[in-house]
Amino acid sequence: MSDLTKLTLKAAVDGLKARDFSSEEITRAFLANIETANPRLNAYVLPTADKALDMARAADARLAKGEGGPLEGAPLGVKDLFCTDGVQTTAGSNMLKGFVPPYESTVTANLWRDGAVMLGKLNMDEFAMGSSNETSAFGPVVNPWKSGVSNADLTPGGSSGGSASAVAGDLCLAATASDTGGSIRQPAAFTGTVGVKPTYGRASRFGMVAFASSLDQAGPITKTVEDAAILLRSMCSFDPKDSTSLDVETPDWSQSLGKSVKGLRIGIPNEYVVDGMPAEQMELWEKGQAWLREAGAEIVEISLPHTKYALPAYYIIAPAEASSNLARYDGMRFGHRAAEAKSLTDLYETSRAEGFGKEVQRRLTIGAYVLSAGFYDAYYVRALKVRRRIAEDFDKVWDRVDAILTPSTPSAAFAIGDRQIDPVTMYLNDVFTVTANLAGLPGISVPAGLDKAGLPLGLQVIGKALDEATVFQVAGALEDAAGFVARPEKWW
Amino acid sequence: MTDKTFTIQGRTGPWELVMGLEIHAQVASRAKLFSGAAVGFGAGPNEQVSLVDAGFPGMLPVLNKFCVEQAVRTGLGLNAQINRRSQFDRKNYFYPDLPTGYQISQLFYPIVGEGVVEVEAEDGSFFNVGIERLHLEQDAGKLIHDLSPTESYVDLNRAGTALMEIVSRPDIRSPDEAVAYVKKIRTILIYLGTCDGDMEKGNLRADVNVSVCRPGQYEKFKDTGDFSHLGTRCEIKNVNSFRFINQAINYEARRQIEILEDGGTVDQETRLYDPTAGETRSMRSKEEAMDYRYFPDPDLLPLELEQAWIDEIRASLPELPDEKRRRFMSQYGLSQYDAGVLISEQAKADWFEAAAKGRDAKLVSNWVTNELSARLAADGSDFADCKLPPAYVAELVELIETNVISSKIAKEVFDHVWNGEGSPAQVVEKHGLKQVTDTGAIEKAVDDIIAANPDKAAAVAEKPQAVGWFVGQVMKATGGKANPAVVNEILKAKLGL
Structure with missing residues (x-):
C-alpha cells in the first residue's frame, strides 16, 4: 500500500470508511514518521502514542460496525494551546510545563466527537506570541522546506509553527491551530499548506489558552482547501460556555468547492503593497488575480485606507489583553512557582520572570503600559478607534466586492535566527493578516507558488463575516488554478 | 436646615462632615456571577469553586442572568435609571485571593445609573441621599493567615460571588445619617429579595468616605459641584456593622479635624477601622494606590437589556x-x-x-x-x-x-x-381570666371595702382623685378581673361622687 501519511484528510477519511486501511494502521504510520522526524523538526512537544492507538482502535471498532463521525479514525495533531483532558498542555511555555488540565477544550472535544485520533500536542510560540516559533520554551520548530540556495534551517512561521510543520512534513493528516494576528495563515503560507481563520465567534475559545480574547480564533492547517473545509466544520460550534461564541449554523463548506467563481467580484486593496515585498510575491498576487479573472470573476480595485494603522493597533490591543489574560499565571495554583521567594511580591516577580520567556515578557510589559492610567486614552482607546475604522473600511467595500485577495505574507519563510534582532521586523510578518483579526473576518491562506529559492508562497482570501462559503469557493478556484503540488523534499 | 446640621466643635470652631458611601451587597443568588458554581455560607474551604473561579487556562466567564435581574430589581427599588446597555470591565491587580489577576466589575458603563433614596432621620424628618450608580462585580476569595505560622491559606468559595456596589452621592452629613442610610438600603434590599442583608456574614458591608469642612463650604459645593470646596476625603474600607459605621465616622472625623487644627493637611488615603482599638488606621496612601489598568473585558459582550424585560421586573416588584x-x-x-x-x-x-x-x-x-x-x-x-x-x-x-x-x-x-x-x-x-362584669359581685366588693375604710371613704368627697385607691382595692379583691369601667361607675355611685 502507498504511504498513508501522504493522503489528504478527505482521502484518508474515505479510505477509513471504505475499510481500505484501519485507523490503527494509519496512526502507526504517522507515529513512525513522528519518531524519525520529530528530533529534527521539533513539531510535537508531546506525542501521545498510547492515547493515539487507543483512540484509533476505538475508531476501528466503530468503523467495523459501520458507525463513526465525519473524521472517524483520522489522526490529527493538536496545537498545544488547546487544553486536552489528562494530557499536558503548555502553550509553549515553561510557565505551564507539567500542567495537565482536567478538562477538554470545546474545539478538540468536537474533533473527538467526530471520531478523530490525537497524535500529540504541537509546538508553538510561547502563548502564541511570535511569528517564527522561536519563542517556544521547547525550542524552535523547523520548516520541512529548505531553500534552494542554503541549507539553513528555516522557520515554519508562527505561532502555529508546529501545526504547519507537522502537516507539511506528513506528521499528521491535519492539525488544529489558532490565529490572533496571522498565526494560522502565515505558517500555512510558509509551509505550502492551507490555513483558515474563521469568523470571530465561529469556533469556541473555551479551553483554549487565551492570548488576546477579542482576536483569538481556532482554525485548521491542512494539505488542501477541501481538508480545511472538512476540519473547520468539525471544529466550529455554538458554545454557551464562550460568551463571544456565535449562535449560528455551521454549514458544510465542502459544498462550496468546485463551484465556479464566475460573476464573483474580487477586491484588490491598494494598500496591501508594502515596501521591500519581494517581486515574486507581487507577481504571484497578480497571477492570482489573473487566475480568478480567467475563471470568470471580476477584479475590482478597492481601498482599505486604514490598513497602515492595523499593525500598530494590533500591537497595542493584543498585548493589552494578554497582560490581563496572563495575570493568572502567578505561581499560586498551577504552573511554575519560584522555589524560593522572600515575600508575596517576590514570589510573583520571580515566578513570572522564570516562567515567561523574553517575548512574552516584552508584550506583557507593553500591555500593562498601554492600559496604565495616563496612557490608556492615548494608546488603548485610540487603538480601539483604529480597529473600528478598519472594520468600517471592510464594511464599505462589501457592497462592491464578494471577497478580497491579498498576499498572505510579505515574504517566504526565513532562516531561524534571522529576524530575532529586531522584534518590529518580526511583527511585520503579520501585516496582511492582522486586519482580518481586527475586523473579525474569515481569512484563508492558499499555497499558490514558489519563490526563486523554491519556497512556498501563499495568497490570502478575506471574506465577509460568516461568509466562509465564498472564501472557500474562491480559495478552491485558486487552488485549482495554481495547481500547487510541490512537496518539501525529505531531508530529516 | 443649617441650624440642624451636625457639627463637631473643634478648638478653632465648628466643623461639618460630608460622607458618601459605597455599599457592597452580595446578590441573593444560588450561583456565582460568571461561573455557575454554588454560593453558600458554611461550606468547607474551596468546596464551592469552579475552574472558572480558580482562573484555569482557557476558562471563560458566562454571565448569570439571574444576578442581572437582581441588579435591575435593586435599581428599580432605588428609584434609579436602568441602563439598557452596560459593560463589564477588568480591574487588574495581583493578590492570592484573586485567581485570574483581575476582578470583573463595571467601571465605565454600570447597569444602574442615578437614583434617590428617602431616609428617615432619628427625629422623624426625612432626607434624600442621591445614588450615583449601582454596578455588578465579582467578590474575591479569602486568605486565612492563622492556620500556620509560616503559610497563608486561600479559600476561594467566595471568589466570583456576585456583588452589587451601590455608590451614594456625598449627601450624608452625620454619623447617624450614615447609619440610617445603610439601614434604609438594607431594608430595601431585603424587601426586594436581592440581598439577605446579613452583615455578620459580610453579605452587606460599606466603604465610608469621610471628609470635614467648615460651615458653608458644603453649600458652595452643592451650588457648583466643585469638590474643592470640600475637605480631602479618606475612605474607610469594609465596615460591617451599624455600630462600627457610627464609631468609625466619629473617630475619623475627629482625627481629620485634629490634623487640620494643628495646621496639617489630610492625606487622601484608604483606611481600615479597628473596632477593638476604636480607631481607623492607614491601609495605603494615594501614592501607593494601585493602577488597576481597567479595560473592557474582551471575554464578555456588552450587556443589553430589553425594555420589556425591565418592565416585567418592575411589574413584579413588591x-x-x-x-x-x-x-x-x-x-x-x-x-x-x-x-x-x-x-x-x-x-x-x-x-x-x-x-x-x-x-x-x-x-x-x-x-x-x-x-x-x-x-x-x-x-x-x-x-x-x-x-x-x-x-x-x-x-x-x-x-x-x-x-x-x-x-x-x-x-x-x-x-x-x-x-x-x-x-x-x-x-x-x-x-378563668374572664373580666368580671357581674355588678352584684363588684358591688359586694365595693361595699366591703367602703365598710372597712370609712375614713378613706369620707376623704374622697374632698379629694375625688383618691378614688384610684378604691379602684386598686376592688381590682385586688377581684383578682384583677373586674371590668375597670364598671368598677369606676359603681364606686362613683356608692361614694356619692
Missing part, C-alpha cells in the same frame, strides 16, 4: 418600605413612628397585617411592636421565625375590644399564650 409606611398610616391610621417601626422589617409588617385584619390596628400595632418584639428579641428570634400565629394576637385584641378581658389581664394571657398553652380564648377559659 410593595417597598416607603409605600408601605404611607399605606400603614392611611389605611390603619398609625403614626409615622409606629408605621416606621412596623415596616422596618418586611416579616414584621406582614405579621402585623395578618393580625390587624378587622381589629383595632393601633392596638395590634402596640402588641406587635412592644410585647411581641420584646419576646422575640429576648429569644434572639425575629418575625420571620415567629412561631406565634398572627391569629392569636388578633384574638387577644378581640378579647380586649369586646371587654372579655382587660388590657392588664391581656398581658397575663399573652404570657400563657407565649408559653404555648393555646390560643388566648383557651387561656382565658383555662385560667
Whole structure:
C-alpha cells in the first residue's frame, strides 16, 4: 500500500470508511514518521502514542460496525494551546510545563466527537506570541522546506509553527491551530499548506489558552482547501460556555468547492503593497488575480485606507489583553512557582520572570503600559478607534466586492535566527493578516507558488463575516488554478 | 436646615462632615456571577469553586442572568435609571485571593445609573441621599493567615460571588445619617429579595468616605459641584456593622479635624477601622494606590437589556418600605413612628397585617411592636421565625375590644399564650381570666371595702382623685378581673361622687 501519511484528510477519511486501511494502521504510520522526524523538526512537544492507538482502535471498532463521525479514525495533531483532558498542555511555555488540565477544550472535544485520533500536542510560540516559533520554551520548530540556495534551517512561521510543520512534513493528516494576528495563515503560507481563520465567534475559545480574547480564533492547517473545509466544520460550534461564541449554523463548506467563481467580484486593496515585498510575491498576487479573472470573476480595485494603522493597533490591543489574560499565571495554583521567594511580591516577580520567556515578557510589559492610567486614552482607546475604522473600511467595500485577495505574507519563510534582532521586523510578518483579526473576518491562506529559492508562497482570501462559503469557493478556484503540488523534499 | 446640621466643635470652631458611601451587597443568588458554581455560607474551604473561579487556562466567564435581574430589581427599588446597555470591565491587580489577576466589575458603563433614596432621620424628618450608580462585580476569595505560622491559606468559595456596589452621592452629613442610610438600603434590599442583608456574614458591608469642612463650604459645593470646596476625603474600607459605621465616622472625623487644627493637611488615603482599638488606621496612601489598568473585558459582550424585560421586573416588584409606611398610616391610621417601626422589617409588617385584619390596628400595632418584639428579641428570634400565629394576637385584641378581658389581664394571657398553652380564648377559659362584669359581685366588693375604710371613704368627697385607691382595692379583691369601667361607675355611685 502507498504511504498513508501522504493522503489528504478527505482521502484518508474515505479510505477509513471504505475499510481500505484501519485507523490503527494509519496512526502507526504517522507515529513512525513522528519518531524519525520529530528530533529534527521539533513539531510535537508531546506525542501521545498510547492515547493515539487507543483512540484509533476505538475508531476501528466503530468503523467495523459501520458507525463513526465525519473524521472517524483520522489522526490529527493538536496545537498545544488547546487544553486536552489528562494530557499536558503548555502553550509553549515553561510557565505551564507539567500542567495537565482536567478538562477538554470545546474545539478538540468536537474533533473527538467526530471520531478523530490525537497524535500529540504541537509546538508553538510561547502563548502564541511570535511569528517564527522561536519563542517556544521547547525550542524552535523547523520548516520541512529548505531553500534552494542554503541549507539553513528555516522557520515554519508562527505561532502555529508546529501545526504547519507537522502537516507539511506528513506528521499528521491535519492539525488544529489558532490565529490572533496571522498565526494560522502565515505558517500555512510558509509551509505550502492551507490555513483558515474563521469568523470571530465561529469556533469556541473555551479551553483554549487565551492570548488576546477579542482576536483569538481556532482554525485548521491542512494539505488542501477541501481538508480545511472538512476540519473547520468539525471544529466550529455554538458554545454557551464562550460568551463571544456565535449562535449560528455551521454549514458544510465542502459544498462550496468546485463551484465556479464566475460573476464573483474580487477586491484588490491598494494598500496591501508594502515596501521591500519581494517581486515574486507581487507577481504571484497578480497571477492570482489573473487566475480568478480567467475563471470568470471580476477584479475590482478597492481601498482599505486604514490598513497602515492595523499593525500598530494590533500591537497595542493584543498585548493589552494578554497582560490581563496572563495575570493568572502567578505561581499560586498551577504552573511554575519560584522555589524560593522572600515575600508575596517576590514570589510573583520571580515566578513570572522564570516562567515567561523574553517575548512574552516584552508584550506583557507593553500591555500593562498601554492600559496604565495616563496612557490608556492615548494608546488603548485610540487603538480601539483604529480597529473600528478598519472594520468600517471592510464594511464599505462589501457592497462592491464578494471577497478580497491579498498576499498572505510579505515574504517566504526565513532562516531561524534571522529576524530575532529586531522584534518590529518580526511583527511585520503579520501585516496582511492582522486586519482580518481586527475586523473579525474569515481569512484563508492558499499555497499558490514558489519563490526563486523554491519556497512556498501563499495568497490570502478575506471574506465577509460568516461568509466562509465564498472564501472557500474562491480559495478552491485558486487552488485549482495554481495547481500547487510541490512537496518539501525529505531531508530529516 | 443649617441650624440642624451636625457639627463637631473643634478648638478653632465648628466643623461639618460630608460622607458618601459605597455599599457592597452580595446578590441573593444560588450561583456565582460568571461561573455557575454554588454560593453558600458554611461550606468547607474551596468546596464551592469552579475552574472558572480558580482562573484555569482557557476558562471563560458566562454571565448569570439571574444576578442581572437582581441588579435591575435593586435599581428599580432605588428609584434609579436602568441602563439598557452596560459593560463589564477588568480591574487588574495581583493578590492570592484573586485567581485570574483581575476582578470583573463595571467601571465605565454600570447597569444602574442615578437614583434617590428617602431616609428617615432619628427625629422623624426625612432626607434624600442621591445614588450615583449601582454596578455588578465579582467578590474575591479569602486568605486565612492563622492556620500556620509560616503559610497563608486561600479559600476561594467566595471568589466570583456576585456583588452589587451601590455608590451614594456625598449627601450624608452625620454619623447617624450614615447609619440610617445603610439601614434604609438594607431594608430595601431585603424587601426586594436581592440581598439577605446579613452583615455578620459580610453579605452587606460599606466603604465610608469621610471628609470635614467648615460651615458653608458644603453649600458652595452643592451650588457648583466643585469638590474643592470640600475637605480631602479618606475612605474607610469594609465596615460591617451599624455600630462600627457610627464609631468609625466619629473617630475619623475627629482625627481629620485634629490634623487640620494643628495646621496639617489630610492625606487622601484608604483606611481600615479597628473596632477593638476604636480607631481607623492607614491601609495605603494615594501614592501607593494601585493602577488597576481597567479595560473592557474582551471575554464578555456588552450587556443589553430589553425594555420589556425591565418592565416585567418592575411589574413584579413588591410593595417597598416607603409605600408601605404611607399605606400603614392611611389605611390603619398609625403614626409615622409606629408605621416606621412596623415596616422596618418586611416579616414584621406582614405579621402585623395578618393580625390587624378587622381589629383595632393601633392596638395590634402596640402588641406587635412592644410585647411581641420584646419576646422575640429576648429569644434572639425575629418575625420571620415567629412561631406565634398572627391569629392569636388578633384574638387577644378581640378579647380586649369586646371587654372579655382587660388590657392588664391581656398581658397575663399573652404570657400563657407565649408559653404555648393555646390560643388566648383557651387561656382565658383555662385560667378563668374572664373580666368580671357581674355588678352584684363588684358591688359586694365595693361595699366591703367602703365598710372597712370609712375614713378613706369620707376623704374622697374632698379629694375625688383618691378614688384610684378604691379602684386598686376592688381590682385586688377581684383578682384583677373586674371590668375597670364598671368598677369606676359603681364606686362613683356608692361614694356619692
